[in-house]
Amino acid sequence: MRIPGVLIALFAVLLVGCGESRVDFHGKDITGVMDDLSFTLTDENGDRVSESIVDGKAVVLFFGYTHCPDYCPMTLTLLAQAMNTLSEQQREQLRVLFISVDPERDTPALLKEYTAYFGPEVIGLTGSKEQLDDVTKRYRTAYGYGDKDEQGNYEVSHGLAMYGFDKRGQVRLLMRNDQPVEQVADDLRALIDL
Amino acid sequence: MWHTLQTALTPYILSPLTVLLCLLAAAGWVLGARRLARQGRAPSVWRTLSFFTGLLLCYAVIHTQFDYYARYMFFMHRIQHLVLHHLGAFLIALANPLPVLAAVAGDRRFPRLARAFAPLRRILFDPVVATVLFVGLIFFWLWPSVHFDAMLSLRLYELMNWSMLIDGVIFWLVILDPRDPRQARTSGFGVRFLMLVAALFPQILLGAYITFSEPGLYDVYAICGRAWPLSPATDQVLGGVLTWIPPAMMTILGALVVLRYYLNYEQQGD
Structure with a gap:
């Protein structure tokens, strides 16, 4: 299929605009496709926070919930493994934001306990439905809840993407959790160096 | 109740372009129909109903809460495109809107504009081009990598939906043109049957493949x-079936309308 290729290239030019420094990510370059990093949420201490908590740092953003049986622990483990290959200096320039879309069960205390497993760079956040709707809409992702079983457990659907932002808060990268650790590490380094 | 309705009708992402184009289309029909009514040539109630039902359906799937589900569920996305490319576009074209919209201009004529657009119109309304575009756009936007990008980028998403609607209307305008092809020099009824058949099978194959x-x-x-x-x-699976069966049914419906026109003009010819 040659024609779609040409058209995509054309659209890409339209979308990306000019003047951006180009990098070769293993993941998908989404520079300019979405808005800059911005949110109002509650952090692990129950405080209302904004994107200013990660000012000047590269950011990986990920949506999930702590009761998640598979994707969330897998993805956070993958990120933790990738970050282990970075130097301490590099790690200091990077933060991972884990936004829980299940505020009913994910209290700040539970988030704090959960993110501690994956390293000090991981920050847990959650918020009201309006706040979560706002930030999920911004990054083209959706979430929803399944029916509760007898024990009150329920499934939560959420996006699997990891969004990378450069130090200026511009969206640059979309990683999937099936990327090998080395590739994720490469992309994190590229993100920090931008 | 009122609150639920309000939530349902609120667009997921506000698109001024969508509001503007839909209002322009509606205003165009109302103005044109009034002008025609003064000359005693008002469009029938059925045509008006068909036009506004088609327009409302299209608006509903791209600019209400439905759009949220269409962005985050593949099968809902397929329903959205079914309305834009088939059902809504079909109803709009069935209303034979071009003479009504042209009547907005009244007695004024724009020969230069008409001349400028004549070649484009000739190309887009050519039976082969219209069919290739109709099927081609379905395949293009469903190409997995293209589809991926369209769902991520707001601009591409809007381009996708509007290209589907406009292309759908053009295709069905060619198929459902009610004028006698011998006098209006439009595509003959046999050609239109062939167009429908040519559009039918690739859609069935794609639907089955998905x-x-x-x-x-x-x-x-x-x-x-x-x-x-x-x-x-x-x-x-739901999305695949929705790509496969309802469009095929719309093709049959189109063929029935063409058959009716054909029989009408045949009788007149005798």
């Missing part, structure tokens, strides 16, 4: 999260 493929063909819905926890396999 239905029977391994789940995960359109993984953007997993990457971006679904509106509710539905298994990717179910979502894909």
Whole structure:
């Protein structure tokens, strides 16, 4: 299929605009496709926070919930493994934001306990439905809840993407959790160096 | 109740372009119909009903809460395109809107504008081009990598939906043109049958391919999260069936309308 290729290239030019420094990510370059990093949420201490908590740092953003049986622990483990290959200096320039879309069960205390497993760079956040709707809409992702079983457990659907932002808060990268650790590490380094 | 309705009608992402184009289309019909009524040539109630039902359906799937589900569920996205490309576009074209919209201009004529657009119109309304575009756009936007990008980028998403609607209207305008082809020099009824057949089979093949493929063909819905926890396999099968069967039924419906026109003019010819 040659024609779609040409058209995509054309659209890409339209979308990306000019003047951006180009990098070769293993993941998908989404520079300019979405808005800059911005949110109002509650952090692990129950405080209302904004994107200013990660000012000047590269950011990986990920949506999930702590009761998640598979994707969330897998993805956070993958990120933790990738970050282990970075130097301490590099790690200091990077933060991972884990936004829980299940505020009913994910209290700040539970988030704090959960993110501690994956390293000090991981920050847990959650918020009201309006706040979560706002930030999920911004990054083209959706979430929803399944029916509760007898024990009150329920499934939560959420996006699997990891969004990378450069130090200026511009969206640059979309990683999937099936990327090998080395590739994720490469992309994190590229993100920090931008 | 009122609150629920309000929530349902609120667009997921406000698009001024969509509001503007829909209002222009509605205002165009109302103005044109009034002008024609003064000359005693008002469009019938059925045509008006068909036009506004088609327009409202299209608006509903792209600019209400429905759009949210269409962005985050593959099968809902297929319903959205079914309305834009088939049902809504079909109803708009069935209303034979061009003479009504042209009447907005009244007695004024724009020969230069008409001349400038004549070649474009000739190309887009050519039976081969119209059919290739109709089928081609379905395949293009369903190409997995293209589909992925369209669901991520707001601009591409809007381009996708509007290209589907406009292309759908053009295709059905060629098929459902009520004038006698011998006098209006439009595509003959036989040609229109061939167009429908040519458009039918690729859609059936694509629908069947999606239905029977391994789940995960359109993984953007997993990457971006679904509106509710539905298994990717179910979502894909539903989407495949919706690409396969309802469009095929719309093709048959189109063929029936063409057949009716044909029989009408045949009788007149005798």
